[in-house]
Amino acid sequence: MTGLTLAALLAGGLLILALAxxxxxxxxxxxxxxxxxxxxxxxxxxxxxxxxxILASSLLDGQLPLIEGAIRIKVLLDNYDSSLSQDSRCQVFHLLFEATAQVPTHGDWKALDKSVRRQHERHFNELELQHKAAARSAARWLLEEALAPARKRA
Known part of the structure; x- marks a missing residue:
């Protein structure tokens, strides 16, 4: 082996080590x-x-309106755990979300004519009467069973 070959092998080995x-x-x-x-x-x-x-507890304690609570819970559930969100016990949140999806919010709500606002409010009341028990049951299930393992880990 010549000196040039040995130097090339040594340089190649050093290059491989440097790259590694x-x-x-x-x-x-x-x-x-x-x-x-x-x-x-x-x-x-x-x-x-x-x-x-917090939302489920507030919904159960009556500190949060049912429709608003259901919408917020549905959105958070979708981001928290999509399989939990799709559980049949949580479908009431999806139902209420979809039933109110066309209702304007924030500034658009305030800009509505009072008669239109009242129509929406009547619709909210009907939805609440129809689904209050199911929503409360779902919120209780979330607190006592679905979210309980996460609370024990914390």
Whole structure:
């Protein structure tokens, strides 16, 4: 083996080691980023679970109007756990959400003519009479069974 061949092999080996070290450095960054993302997702999940517990409790205590509570719970459930959201015991939240989806909110609600607002309010009252028991039962189920495991872990 000539000196030139030996130098080329040595340079190639050093280049391979340098590239392997850089690859390891990049993989460590990826793993750290994945850990950080998992932690952020876990914190988000815990925060949503806590918010769901507050909303369900408020709905049961009468501190939150049924329609508003159902809409908020449905949206949070969709973000918290889509399979839990699709559970048959939570369908009342979806039903109330869909039944009120066309109702304007915020500034658009205030801009409505009073007679139109009253029509919507009558519709809300009818929906509440029809679905209050089911919504309360679903909220109780969320608190006592569906969200209870998350509360025990915290």
């Amino acid at each position: 070290g850089y690859a390891l450095h990049l993989w460590r960054r990826v793993w750290a980023q994945q850990r950080d993302q998992a932690q952020v997702e876990q914190e988000r999940h815990e925060r949503l679970g806590g918010d769901l517990q």
